[in-house]
Amino acid sequence: MSTLTKGKSVRFDERYLHVELDDGRVILTPMTWYRELQQASVIQLKNYNFICQGTGIEWPDLDYQLSIDSMLMTQPQRQAA
Numbered sequence: 001m002s003t004l005t006k007g008k009s010v011r012f013d014e015r016y017l018h019v020e021l022d023d024g025r026v027i028l029t030p031m032t033w034y035r036e037l038q039q040a041s042v043i044q045l046k047n048y049n050f051i052c053q054g055t056g057i058e059w060p061d062l063d064y065q066l067s068i069d070s071m072l073m074t075q076p077q078r079q080a081a
Helices: 044-047
Strands: 007-012 016-023 026-030 049-051 054-060 064-067
Touching: none
Parallel strands: none
Antiparallel strands: 007 016, 016 026, 049 054, 054 064
16 A cells, blocks of 8 residues: 655744644654755745645745655755755
């Protein structure tokens, strides 16, 4: 049986990105994991959409996408330089 981790809402504070899942769980990851999000304005951060049947988050103003499953990893996802 395949299950998908789907998001319901997104919020953030100075330290964490919070994602509420459709099953009621809330996951938090450090904002320091996401350089693009750290450098964004509050207005840019609030402009997000769920993509890929709710399994990812996109910030169109930043051209940045994030897999919710990647937030559940124990290490931050590193991007190529």
